[in-house]
């Protein structure tokens with residue numbers, strides 16, 4: 001049935017994967033996110049758009065509790081993954097992050113070999129039975145991130161020796177290798193050329209068959225191409241959230257229209 | 266037409282404008298200043314090294330006198346049973362006349378006119394000689410009755426004559442040596458009986474008393490320092506690294522941890538002698554550990570070195586970019602996994618350097634050791650590890666201090682020699698630090 005969804009880009013009522021309600025984020029005294037409600041559906045691509053500094057990355061990091069690692073950050077509100085509150089004191093963020101993976105805005109490969117970069121996640125989660133299986137996961141992940149052909153002859157080279165765009169794809173491969181249920185991608189194509197961008201978009205489309213993907217992007221075209229739902233942020237507030245087609249053709253909020261047509265941001 | 270830039274003539278790149286000239290001059294001034302500063306430092310170092318080396322190299326060479334000795338049975342083993350217990354009843358005073366007479370006989374046999382009495386002749390030999398011969402004989406009783414070739418140290422003054430420390434003029438005013446003895450020594454040197462050569466005993470022998478500078482060596486001090494460094498390494502590395510990792514990666518940032526942080530920085534600045542007082546009170550008076558033992562010295566130096574290592578380790582942990590931690594955590598690694606798989610390997614070169622610098626500091630530390638009794642005069646080697654940790658021992662820097670306190674000028678040379686040994690060990694340690702750091706860093 002999954003195939004059906006790919007061929008049919010219109011939004012259907014899909015199961016709810018993540019629901020965020022009345023989320024506030026503070027960095028010390030800075031109120032970075034104000035009362036945001038967003039629903040992330042399963043097997044869907046959701047795009048976050050908005051001007052720079054409006055809080056897209058901040059909100060994205062709430063979804064797998066990466067904000068916990070920032071000392072000054074404080075999150076209020078309810079975020080549920082499959083109906084379970086991820087900020088419940090009983091939740092171990094480590095377990096959560098294994099299910100909700102993230103690709104950061106700035107590429108951050110480990111200063112280890114390309115192979116070890118991709119193999120790290122599967123290793124710590126025990127996803128591969130033996131060396132051959134691990135090699136298989138590494139190859140598949142690198143292929144999906146459109147990096148395999150460029151690095152297949154030098155898997156032992158340090159990940160940090162790759163170009164910026166290659167590092168970005170390496171980070172995507174690394175995140176994909178752990179097979180998360182939800183993949184959060186913060187501007188994954190910001191350093192990529194049009195060809196690699198197209199390949200990553202293809203990957204996103206493919207991931208959508210089994211997982212849900214949240215993507216932050218500054219490219220309206222990309223949001224329109226890959227996403228089914230779009231959330232528009234402005235100064236820490238959620239301006240509008242809905243089907244991508246509707247947001248781009250018939251926005252309810254004037255700020256959305258201004259942003260999309262390039263009058264602000 | 267109102268464009269101001271168009272009106273200005275295009276400046277030539279071939280001529281510097283005023284601003285550039287000004288900046289370049291400032292840079293030249295700064296470079297000259299930097300070079301002068303570096304030159305001063307290098308000069309000071311060169312002077313220091315030159316003085317230490319010129320004073321101390323002599324300690325590695327020593328004057329020996331070689332002659333045959335008959336180990337007469339009636340003197341050394343009156344019972345004739347070769348029973349070491351019975352032979353041990355003959356003290357060094359029994360051996361001394363034997364050696365003195367043998368030396369006089371040998372000189373006479375060479376046909377050299379001395380004009381010196383037997384006592385003056387014997388005084389040319391080190392007081393250490395009878396003891397060494399006795400030890401050798403007791404270890405091998407079969408030697409009794411034989412004639413062996415003895416290679417004994419010349420006395421400190423005779424040795425000093427060949428190193429330029431003692432002259433015929435100074436001997437006139439010296440109660441310990443006469444010009445006649447020096448002249449005889451000169452003759453013996455020509456005859457090949459007296460030679461000045463490399464003396465490994467300076468490295469291996471234990472300390473000797475104030476009257477026998479020629480026999481004093483660094484053996485016990487080197488062993489003691491080595492034992493202490495082992496204690497320091499084994500304790501500071503795990504404790505220091507664990508404390509740093511906890512403080513840097515796990516501890517909540519609050520008033521309490523801030524307080525700890527300030528105190529660690531303060532501890533690093535506490536004068537080292539304070540750690541000695543602390544060690545004396547805790548390890549010796551309270552815990553009842555033995556005085557002069559490497560374990561106590563090592564514990565005191567551990568206290569002193571810990572802050573240094575913690576500060577260095579935290580600095581290198583902090584230098585690891587936070588994005589590496591985020592990357593690991595984002596993949597679902599636990600905090601401990603992110604630290605041990607990614608952060609610690611990246612920080613390892615810095616930790617290593619900090620540890621070795623801390624150890625080098627501890628190796629050269631004197632003051633706290635004086636307080637825990639490492640300054641004692643020790644002639645017995647400490648036992649092998651681990652029991653040796655509790656035996657009395659000395660330490661290299663304390664030995665330097667000790668020797669500079671003695672009246673005989675021959676000890677100045679020995680102190681400088683000990684400094685050379687200390688410096689060589691330090692250079693070796695620092696080279697090791699550089700080497701290890703390169704090795705670790707080259708991987709990426």
Ligand SMILES: Nc1ncnc2c1ncn2[C@@H]1O[C@H](COP(=O)(O)OP(=O)(O)OP(=O)(O)O)[C@@H](O)[C@H]1O
Pocket residue numbers: 027030032051052053054055056057058059070072105
């Ligand atoms: N670690 C932090 N500490 C303090 N303030 C922060 C921190 N991270 C982000 N902020 C603030 O939160 C606000 C939102 O930042 P965020 O990074 O989420 O923006 P963004 O929408 O992702 O922007 P961009 O499109 O440029 O990436 C900004 O005003 C920023 O200054």
Ligand SMILES: [Mg+2]
Pocket residue numbers: 056057058105186
């Ligand atoms: Mg961002």
